[in-house]
Amino acid sequence: MEKESREISRILRLLRVNRGLSQEEVAKVLGISRPAYSYYETGKSLPGLAAIRKLAEFYGVSADVFIYPEWFGETER
Numbered sequence: 001m002e003k004e005s006r007e008i009s010r011i012l013r014l015l016r017v018n019r020g021l022s023q024e025e026v027a028k029v030l031g032i033s034r035p036a037y038s039y040y041e042t043g044k045s046l047p048g049l050a051a052i053r054k055l056a057e058f059y060g061v062s063a064d065v066f067i068y069p070e071w072f073g074e075t076e077r
Helices: 002-018 023-030 034-042 049-059
Strands: none
Touching (some): 002 034, 002 049, 023 049
């Protein structure tokens, strides 16, 4: 589970940074606080299914990239 959490965290950060967004902006889309979203990117907590669906729709990606991070391609190591 720890490896998956790190991969999801990396993907979330890459998606956000590649689009030039702040954590605050993404948190607003999810209806959560910036610190709560920060926990997703640091791996301290994982987004639930509803958040994953919102994130996938917002970024225009399949929710599968969060379930099968290897489909997302090379993530920063």
